[in-house]
Amino acid sequence: MSKKELVVSAIKNGTVIDHIPADMLFQVAKTLNLTSCKTQVLLANNLDSEKLGKKGIIKCQDKFFEQDDINKIALMAPTATLITIKDYEIVEKISIGIPNYIEGTVKCFNPKCITNVENVMTKFNVIDKSELKLQCCYCQKITKKDTLSFL
């Protein structure tokens, strides 16, 4: 597809999150707090994708994500590509895989974990990337996709 046929118009400066699984698009947008973003945010879903079948895409004008947000995207949409745009040109394109270790970002699902009682930063070892299993370094309990929530 050429630039002229873009379904979602191009942004001048900012970030494009491409290859989001279609069922995760709105969750990604909500988790990244894009609902209160003051600059232009373009969302499109159920676009044809060779890689995913159907995909979502988010374009954020003048927004560049910090590592904490990139980790969140990776956990919700490990297939995503993060594209940095400057003056309508792609200056960086990265595939964001799930890291082996996550500090902060994720809340331990165990209410009896010390991280939910004292002011302690959470730490997880990612023990299964495909099924998404994060083992808490403190209580050892495993936070999974269905119990995942962010700090």
Add this chain to the structure above:
Amino acid sequence: MNLKNRNLISISDYNKEEYLYILKLAEDFEKNPVQDVAKEKVVATLFFEPSTRTRLSFESAANRMGARVIGFSDASNSSTAKGESLADTIRTVSCYADIIVMRHPIEGAARLASEVATVPVINAGDGANQHPTQCMLDLYSIQKTQGSLDNLNIALVGDLKYGRTVHSLVEAMCNFNTTFHLISPDSLKLPSAVKMHIKKRNLTYYQYTEIQEAIDKVDILYMTRVQRERFLDIQDYEKVKNSYILDKSMLKKVKPNMKVLHPLPRVNEIATNVDSMPQAYYFQQAQNGVYVRQALIAAILGLK
């Protein structure tokens, strides 16, 4: 082997060689329990929740080595009651003691303590998470009664789902080519995450719902309590509760070397008529706890 200044928070913090080293030291303390190797040391026992056996066992161990013991046996006697954070309490106590032994009701508290303490920390139980010194004394008791930890048949009975001592023991015994016999109600089976340790080592396990199905095959019968509160339906509890009570009459055909272990406290899961049988080992097991804790304190303080 040098374990000086090493924390012991989870049984997986130590490897097989380190377990065996501690057991060897414990054997030495059993032969010669009063050794004042720690007479210039201060051991802090911080019990944020009450625990009779574990605290007294640690304090007995420290006293037999000539160490001074400071601490508290209930969080209401500590600055926690004033709202101090755990991290601050631990940092402060680090200034007063050479080693910290702590029990806390919240899971992961001991790991956090070890991160902020400037002296080594031994976890004496953090909620339902870990209780590694219980596991060490279980290993010692198994080795002592069987002559070795290798190639044994071990039955674990009762609440295998929530019992932290069972989970740690399975993990540790996976180092010794163990065959596991898992006896529990269907609703309290060993979690798959714990079974993974067995599978990773290509070891064998069998699952049963009755003690009698396995009792004659095993070297160790490790009993735990099936608690009523673990059942959603009280009728389910009533149906199974008697299946997990060990009685003298069940010991007729067991192997001659078989011993019954229990982390204590026992309620009714071992009938008192078993106490006088040669297979009953649970009170000696508690006694072994003192030697193992002496060994751990000595090793971690670099005294042995």
